[in-house]
Amino acid sequence: xxxxxxxxxxxxxxxxxxxxxxxxxxxxxxxxxxxxxxxxxxxxxxxxxxxxxxxxx
Numbered sequence: 882x883x884x885x886x887x888x889x890x891x892x893x894x895x896x897x898x899x900x901x902x903x904x905x906x907x908x909x910x911x912x913x914x915x916x917x918x919x920x921x922x923x924x925x926x927x928x929x930x931x932x933x934x935x936x937x938x
Contacts, residue, residue: 885927903929911937 889895889903904920907913907929913936915923923929 883926885925885930887926888924889926890924907933913937 883893887893889900895903900920904915904923908915911933913933915932915936919932923932
């Protein structure tokens with residue numbers, strides 16, 4: 882199950898390439914740019930939701 886607190890790497894089995902692709906998909910879908918230093922901090926589903934909510938155009 883995917884929960885808000887699920888870790889992309891630890892719980893969902895993502896590797897580093899998956900996380901890069903996820904960030905790119907978030908940027909495209911929500912019209913925001915996610916700098917590398919911010920992308921490194923997005924490790925859970927909830928962190929991705931919070932980031933997009935506060936940075937989308």
